[in-house]
Amino acid sequence: MRSRLGDQDAISSYYLPYLDDMALCLERSDAEGYAIISEELLQHQAEVILDALIELGYTEACTPLT
Numbered sequence: 001m002r003s004r005l006g007d008q009d010a011i012s013s014y015y016l017p018y019l020d021d022m023a024l025c026l027e028r029s030d031a032e033g034y035a036i037i038s039e040e041l042l043q044h045q046a047e048v049i050l051d052a053l054i055e056l057g058y059t060e061a062c063t064p065l066t
Contacts, residue, residue, distance in 0.1 A: 015041075 018041050025034035053061035 018037055021037050022034055025031075025037065050061055
């Protein structure tokens with residue numbers, strides 16, 4: 001899945017701002033800020049996985065669970 005974001009430089013340039021912000025939140029004991037950044041990152045990862053599943057023909061991947 002990581003390769004879907006590009007080469008190592010592209011991956012690093014994407015993740016480093018998140019990791020820097022998360023480190024700042026930890027230094028400030030900012031649990032809420034850390035959680036918000038984590039949620040954004042996890043949401044992006046879920047979207048990357050969803051796109052990959054759809055490309056592979058698993059169109060039911062975008063069907064909401066009931």
